Amino acid sequence: MTSEPAVLRLTVRQLLEVPRFRLRLVAGESGLDRPIRWAHSTELLEPGPYLRGNEVVLTVGAALRDADSCVAFAGSVKASRASAIGYGVGDVTEDVPEALSRVCERLGLPLMAVPPEIPFLSFTEWFAERLASTHxxxxxxxxxxxxxxxxxxxxxxxxxxxxxxxxxxxxxxxxxxxxxxxxxxxxxxxxxxxxxxxxxxxxxxxxxxxxxxxxxxxxxxxxxxxxxxxxxxxxxxxxxxxxxxxxxxxxxxxxxRRLTPDQVSPFAEQIARPLRDYDNAHGTSLVETLSTFLAMGGAVGATSRSLFLHPNTLRHRLARIESLTGRNPLQFEDRVALAIAIWAGPTN
Known part of the structure; x- marks a missing residue:
């Protein structure tokens, strides 16, 4: 069990619910179930080369001066498989840029407003604490x-x-x-x-x-x-x-049910297959006869009545089964092997 899958249990939706951050969703609601592994702060216009995936990317928008820069920034974040953007309001702008909101909504990339009193360092500290407890x-x-x-x-x-x-x-x-x-x-x-x-x-x-x-x-x-x-x-x-x-x-x-295919295979090949091939070639019903005989607990009389056969006809079929498989249906140990072949292995 590795640490990363455990950390990835956190989603954007769950991060929004963490009281200490007081985050507000601005756009990209369709991506709320994306997993988050870490937080990374940057003011680069194209931070993709520095991201590993599943981050929440934090920025105050120093490089986001117009609509084109917002498109470039969000596209780089999405292409790097990061999970969300956290925009710190109150530093460069008083609110999240409308152009950034539009592009994030179109990309299905969650965009969250981070209050001015929440330092970005608190995110990385919180993730580090979470990672340590997970370990x-x-x-x-x-x-x-x-x-x-x-x-x-x-x-x-x-x-x-x-x-x-x-x-x-x-x-x-x-x-x-x-x-x-x-x-x-x-x-x-x-x-x-x-x-x-x-x-x-x-x-x-x-x-x-x-x-x-x-x-x-x-x-x-x-x-x-x-x-x-x-x-x-x-x-x-x-x-x-x-x-x-x-x-x-x-x-x-x-x-x-506990037998593996490899364990069942010898029974299927040595017992079930010869009976099935004989039935197919001669129009007989040895597999059906054996299945009924096993279900009746190896009782000749009960099996004969169930199949509407004379007991001598049934004994003749049981002898044919023994000649084809080398297992005598009237002997307990051989009957167990026959039962495994019929009940656990393919018969058609």
Missing amino acids: DERHEREETGRLLRMIREGHASAEVLRARIDETGLDHGSLLAIAMDVPENDLPGLLGVDGDTAILIGSEEHVWAEPAGVGSPGPLEHLALSLAESVAALEVARRTGGVVRGADLATFPALL
Whole structure:
């Protein structure tokens, strides 16, 4: 997790709401959701070469003497991917030049009036303070993430988190872990970041962005299991979407969803494909027969009735399936392999 995306959470709209600056929007309302990374003051007519992007460019308008200069200045700011202009009134002019307002409105570039009593230095100081706090927050979340991984892997006791959990006000009796992609906004609870995964120690009361994996709730000593469940559930959720809970993992369908394409491929190629090719070549329905047989728990009688077949006809088809795949549908271990091929792999 890098510092820049965290800083870029601030938008022009949010900067306008910061009380200390008392900014007033003059033009360019359509660009209010542009991110802002830093503040840069300049009186150059074309400041573009000195900008890196996502700045609020501050000026008192010393070089903006006519409409052409306003067009040149705003165009250079926009071309450099800066996010907004802050015009300091009361120094060169008593108000924002009308020509600058017109061109910024046309470009969709937010233009803000900065009161005369607000020094431009206060913007850079504020951004520096914000950047420092972001670095501290990032470091704390990464440290927490490493600690949560150690607890999940059995290298540390969950007791080391007791004081931090107390600070969050969470109920020690119903703690659970939620694994998700690193969120952009603050979430209630104890948050740790490990690579591209965030782990939140929270409760069921909150709603999380999808995909997410949710471990089972319990006391502090249960947390290691909840962490392991949440990470495993997130792997499934990233493939299927939605929120997957730890309680849903101990099922055969959940196990199938955890298989990667590379893991499924041998079953598809060695089992599903021969059956599909045989059906296509001979007009048979071995895949349908096997699917029904599996759904009926390997019961010959129930499958025969469901397919309106004589039991001997069904046994003949099962023998054909064994000859094509090398797996006997009447044997449990072979039936598991056949189920993976039919239910997790492509069959048409």
